[in-house]
Amino acid sequence: MFCCFHSSVQTSKSKSQLRNRNTNCDSAAPHRGDSGRDGRSFNPPRSRGHCRGKGPLRSGAILRFALASNECEFWARVGSPSRTVYSISFCPKPFRVNFVMYALISMSKSVSGNGCDMESPHSQNSPRRTLSLSKKRRATASCFDPDEISSGFGLSGDHGPKPSEVYGFVGSITTVVATVIFLVWAYVPESWLQSVGISYYPSRYWALAVPTYVMVTIVLMLGFYIGLNFISTPSPASLNTVFDEFSRDPLSLECTLEDEKPIEPISDIGIDRINDIMFKNNAA
Amino acid sequence: MHNDRPDLYICTDHLLVYSIKHMTPSVCEGDMMDDSQKHRILMVSDFFYPNFGGVENHIYYLSQCLLKLGHKVVVATHAYGNRSGVRYMTGGLKVYYIPWSPFVMQNTLPTFYGLLPIIRTILIRERITVVHGHQAFSTFCHEALMHARTMGYKVVFTDHSLYGFADVGSIHMNKVLQFTLADVSQAICVSHTSKENTVLRSGLPPEKVFVVPNAVDTAIFKPAVDRPSGSEIVIVVISRLVYRKGVDLLVEVIPEVCRLHPNVRFIIGGDGPKRVRLEEMREKHSLQDRVEMLGAVQHVQVRSVLISGHIFLNSSLTEAFCIAILEAASCGLLTVSTRVGGVPEVLPDEMIVLAEPDPGDMVHAIQKAISMLPKIDPQAMHNRMRELYNWHDVAKRTEIVYDRAFKCSNQNLLERLSRYLFCGAWAGKLFFLVMIVGFLLWQLLELWQPADDIEEVPDFTLPCSCDEEMLEKNSVK
Numbered sequence: 001m002f003c004c005f006h007s008s009v010q011t012s013k014s015k016s017q018l019r020n021r022n023t024n025c026d027s028a029a030p031h032r033g034d035s036g037r038d039g040r041s042f043n044p045p046r047s048r049g050h051c052r053g054k055g056p057l058r059s060g061a062i063l064r065f066a067l068a069s070n071e072c073e074f075w076a077r078v079g080s081p082s083r084t085v086y087s088i089s090f091c092p093k094p095f096r097v098n099f100v101m102y103a104l105i106s107m108s109k110s111v112s113g114n115g116c117d118m119e120s121p122h123s124q125n126s127p128r129r130t131l132s133l134s135k136k137r138r139a140t141a142s143c144f145d146p147d148e149i150s151s152g153f154g155l156s157g158d159h160g161p162k163p164s165e166v167y168g169f170v171g172s173i174t175t176v177v178a179t180v181i182f183l184v185w186a187y188v189p190e191s192w193l194q195s196v197g198i199s200y201y202p203s204r205y206w207a208l209a210v211p212t213y214v215m216v217t218i219v220l221m222l223g224f225y226i227g228l229n230f231i232s233t234p235s236p237a238s239l240n241t242v243f244d245e246f247s248r249d250p251l252s253l254e255c256t257l258e259d260e261k262p263i264e265p266i267s268d269i270g271i272d273r274i275n276d277i278m279f280k281n282n283a284a
Numbered sequence: 285m286h287n288d289r290p291d292l293y294i295c296t297d298h299l300l301v302y303s304i305k306h307m308t309p310s311v312c313e314g315d316m317m318d319d320s321q322k323h324r325i326l327m328v329s330d331f332f333y334p335n336f337g338g339v340e341n342h343i344y345y346l347s348q349c350l351l352k353l354g355h356k357v358v359v360a361t362h363a364y365g366n367r368s369g370v371r372y373m374t375g376g377l378k379v380y381y382i383p384w385s386p387f388v389m390q391n392t393l394p395t396f397y398g399l400l401p402i403i404r405t406i407l408i409r410e411r412i413t414v415v416h417g418h419q420a421f422s423t424f425c426h427e428a429l430m431h432a433r434t435m436g437y438k439v440v441f442t443d444h445s446l447y448g449f450a451d452v453g454s455i456h457m458n459k460v461l462q463f464t465l466a467d468v469s470q471a472i473c474v475s476h477t478s479k480e481n482t483v484l485r486s487g488l489p490p491e492k493v494f495v496v497p498n499a500v501d502t503a504i505f506k507p508a509v510d511r512p513s514g515s516e517i518v519i520v521v522i523s524r525l526v527y528r529k530g531v532d533l534l535v536e537v538i539p540e541v542c543r544l545h546p547n548v549r550f551i552i553g554g555d556g557p558k559r560v561r562l563e564e565m566r567e568k569h570s571l572q573d574r575v576e577m578l579g580a581v582q583h584v585q586v587r588s589v590l591i592s593g594h595i596f597l598n599s600s601l602t603e604a605f606c607i608a609i610l611e612a613a614s615c616g617l618l619t620v621s622t623r624v625g626g627v628p629e630v631l632p633d634e635m636i637v638l639a640e641p642d643p644g645d646m647v648h649a650i651q652k653a654i655s656m657l658p659k660i661d662p663q664a665m666h667n668r669m670r671e672l673y674n675w676h677d678v679a680k681r682t683e684i685v686y687d688r689a690f691k692c693s694n695q696n697l698l699e700r701l702s703r704y705l706f707c708g709a710w711a712g713k714l715f716f717l718v719m720i721v722g723f724l725l726w727q728l729l730e731l732w733q734p735a736d737d738i739e740e741v742p743d744f745t746l747p748c749s750c751d752e753e754m755l756e757k758n759s760v761k
Contacts, residue, residue, distance in 0.1 A: 165450035172455065225385075225393050233383040234368050241369035246334040250374065262503035263348050263675060265584060266333050269372040269746075278744045 182207070242271045323686050324356040324411055328403075328428040329418035330391050332361040332379065336583060337524075338607050339419050339444050342498055344377075349679030351375045356743070358410050360403070362392050362424055376746045380406055384424070394423045396718060397725055400431045404729060407437065408738045414686050416440045420447065420482075421457060426464045433467045433700065434722045438689040441465060442472040442496075443482045446604045446625045458485040459708075463715045466703050469689035472496050472682065475626025478604035487707075494688075496681045497630075499673040500610040507616030507662035508591035517548045517654060520593035520617065522581060522608060523600070525556030530599030530622060535561050536643035537599070539569045541650050548654070549574050553581035553589050590615040595653050601641055603627050609636065614669040616662020620653045622646070635665060697723060 184193075186207035193201070234240045248267040327347060331339040347357040357377055362384040363369075371379045382402055387393040406412070415432040417425035420443050429439050441464075448454040465471060465486040471493045473479040479493050519541070523529040534552075541548055552562060552575065559577070566575050581589055590596065596612030598621040605626050609619045613635050621627050622641040630636070637656070639649035704715040 162451075164452075165448070168451035168455055171452050222393075222395050222398065225387075225395060226398050229384050229398075232363070232368075232385060240366045244366040244368075246364070246367050247371075263345055263501050264374045266344055267374050269374070269376070271372070274372045277746065278742055 321683075321687065322354055322356075323350075323683070324413045325350060325358070325686070326407065326410065326412040326415045326428075326432075327357065327359045327418065328415060328422075328425050329359075329361060330386070330422040330424040331419060332359055333373075334364050334367060335390055338498070338605075341583070341607065342442075342444065343418055345499070345501065345675045346679060346682060347377050348375050349675045350682070351377060352676075353679055353683065355683075356410070358406070358412065360406055360424075360428065362386055362390075376744070378410075387423075391421065391423050394427065396427070397431075397722060399424070399427045400434075400722065400725055401729060401733075403428050403431050404435065404726070405738060407432065407435065408735050409741050411740060412437065414438045414440060414689060416442065418442045419444050420461055421445070426460060429464055429468065430719075430722065431726070434719065434726050436694065438469045438686075438692070439467075440470045440472065440685055440689055441468050442474070443478060444474060444604055446478060446481050446602050447485060449485070454485075459711060461486045462707050463704070463711070463718075466707055466715070467700050468492070469692050470494060470685050472685055474498050474605035475629050477626040477629065481604070494681070494685050496678055496685070497673065498605045498607050498610065499675040499678045500607060500614050500669065501675060502614045502666065502670040502673070505587050505590070505611045505614035505666075507666050511594075511616075511662060515547050517545065517595065517657065518551060518593035519548060519595045519597050519620075519650070520551045520553070520590055520612070521597045521599070522553040522586060522589060523598070525552075525554050525558040525562065527558065528601050529556075529558075530601045530641060531556075531558035531561060533599040533601075533622070533641060533643055533646060534597075535565045537597075537646045537650070538562075538565065538575060539571065540643065540647050542569070542571055542574055544647070544651070545654065549576070551576045551578065551589065551593055553578040553586075555580040586611060587615060590617060593617060594657055595620060595650070597650070598622065598627070599641070599646065600624060600627070606630055610669065610673055614666055614673075616660070616665050618653050618657060618660050620646070620649050632668075635668070 185201055186204070193199075250264070250267040250269070325347075327343050329339060329343060331337060332343055333340055343359060347359060350357050352375070359377065359379045361379065361381060363381045364386075368381050368383045371381065373379055382399075384392050384399070407415070415428060415437050417429045417439070418441075419425055425441075429441060432439050447457055449458070461482075462485070465488050468488070469492075471482065471488055473482050473493055473495055474497055476495055479490070479495050482488065483490050483493055521534065525531050538550055542550075550571075559579075562575075562577065566572055566577070578589065590612055594617065596609060596617040596619045598606060598609050598612075598619065600606065600622055601624060603625040606621065609621055609627070609630060612619055613631055619631060619636040621636055621638060623638040624641055627636075628638060637649045637653045639645040701716055701719060704719055705712040707715050
């Protein structure tokens with residue numbers, strides 16, 4: 001299991017570097033699960049639309065001199081070291097440390113970013129608002145950052161890698177670390193742990209119980225699902241086997257003499273016609 | 285039959301007998317296919333009518349054109365509410381709505397082996413020769429492809445979407461795709477960008493992946509005879525109002541364009557969870573008279589919406605291909621689109637204005653499109669689209685892929701299992717185990733319900749007078 005996730009991490013790392021083209025591909029996958037939901041709830045959708053088009057390896061924005069209390073400036077400063085860490089491929093530990101730090105900062109930043117959706121007048125200091133195009137917001141942006149307007153709107157994509165990719169990467173690393181810890185806890189003898197100094201840990205019973213509970217739950221879930229499908233099967237005499245609310249009659253084709261004929265729109269052929277075609281011809 | 289009974293008590297001999305019996309029909313089928321080149325195709329996906337979308341349209345139009353070429357096409361999908369069982373649709377297209385409840389976003393719960401009995405029955409009843417799966421995140425498709433490969437059928441897979449590489453959902457989805465496509469015969473992608481994406485995600489050899497684009501029915505999407513004239517410029521947006529279609533970009537772009545060009549009006553068709561944001565934008569900027577929202581637009585009504593505009597706006601954040609801009613270009617509309625995924629490959633430069641998925645750049649692109657508008661000839665654009673994108677051409681290219689799949693040599697279980705082992709250090713062993721258990725379950729099904737006992741469906745062809753009879757019936761109504 002350790003090698004599996006490790007190869008997965010290497011694969012995702014190398015594949016993300018190979019993505020030179022502007023293929024922005026964060027479609028809503030149903031298997032994303034909780035992390036997708038967390039990512040969506042923490043980040044305001046408006047800013048995510050801005051950041052989608054830029055690759056993670058794009059060169060950083062020009063750092064502006066402004067007050068240290070400016071959140072946008074703080075964001076840009078913190079973003080640059082994580083981008084430079086990409087090139088240090090021979091030193092994995094600072095890479096992970098910086099990414100964990102960056103993930104925490106992005107989470108706190110996105111929490112404050114949620115204030116944009118509330119549209120309250122007190123959220124004028126939010127960095128997201130300076131990237132807006134509306135007339136009212138541009139007036140407020142000109143008060144705080146006169147340089148913003150001259151540089152145009154290209155800055156919206158220069159905030160580093162996408163948060164969902166950070167979550168994916170941190171998730172992979174966390175899975176590997178958690179797997180190692182679990183295996184150590186489950187298999188290393190107690191005397192070895194005590195000699196190292198680890199004297200308090202959960203009972204070994206759960207190392208067997210939790211995986212067993214998970215496996216039994218999965219098997220029962222599959223069994224119930226297949227059972228539900230059998231229950232929902234209509235009987236052979238049911239009307240729903242031949243007709244339902246989505247059935248469409250064939251539309252009358254327009255008798256046009258044009259050279260190209262359209263593909264007929266989708267419709268149902270009645271079961272009586274099918275029976276005539278299949279079995280009456282055979283009888284004849 | 286009496287001679288077969290003693291073999292039931294010797295498992296090894298029985299398996300050998302069954303393997304010999306299984307190999308014989310495939311050889312005969314191969315000979316038949318070489319002579320007539322007629323395939324019997326099973327399309328499998330979670331997405332089909334009554335659901336609407338690009339994958340659904342692709343499966344339907346491709347099936348219709350393959351039926352016109354003389355092949356037999358059967359579609360298998362899960363039940364949609366009351367629509368359950370077997371239906372016959374236009375052109376004699378048979379659709380199996382298997383009673384398998386959708387779990388999340390019209391995807392069924394992955395059960396590994398739950399679909400094996402019914403997929404096996406369909407394959408034998410219809411005498412299928414090629415199984416064609418559609419869409420990477422269709423669990424129904426992945427299970428059907430896995431079982432079809434176990435039973436020795438030729439398998440073709442079409443990928444319709446682009447996926448990332450680094451977020452949690454994509455990491456898991458790419459591993460599943462690597463498993464399912466490890467043993468696929470051929471794969472089809474709808475654009476070169478999509479091919480690059482699929483090859484990187486699944487580890488397929490690139491020579492196995494063909495690029496067959498989507499198409500549009502140009503006979504349906506025709507320009508208006510007289511274009512909407514006047515000083516008003518109408519920009520049309522038709523898409524599902526979800527996040528990945530870039531509705532948040534529209535919320536920023538529409539007020540700015542309305543401010544810069546007082547003669548611009550927007551028509552927005554489609555429904556979805558992001559519709560509320562558009563309504564709020566309209567309320568906030570007092571654009572009720574300039575932004576018209578139609579709600580859900582049926583596919584038969586799309587043309588009448590398109591021909592009422594001059595410019596089509598596509599703000600997707602990710603697209604492997606974009607059928608909507610094909611339909612708009614076929615109706616003679618100039619297209620403004622985000623430069624994402626496979627969109628730059630779709631149209632020539634004089635038909636489309638590309639922009640980065642950024643509100644400022646999109647506003648600039650719309651301004652450029654408005655300046656290009658007087659030079660656009662809708663009828664010339666339509667004739668160009670008729671040559672470029674045609675469903676019959678797509679069907680012919682897909683037929684070539686099927687023929688190529690048949691030229692691939694048949695492989696026994698050991699060769700296929702060694703391929704699964706290469707999927708990863710630990711995942712490969714898990715995939716290996718899954719395939720072994722699948723093979724054993726298939727052998728159990730062969731014992732329990734032999735293939736000879738399953739009744740085959742008689743073949744039929746709709747007579748040519750079917751259209752006339754339908755006309756008579758409708759005239760009576």
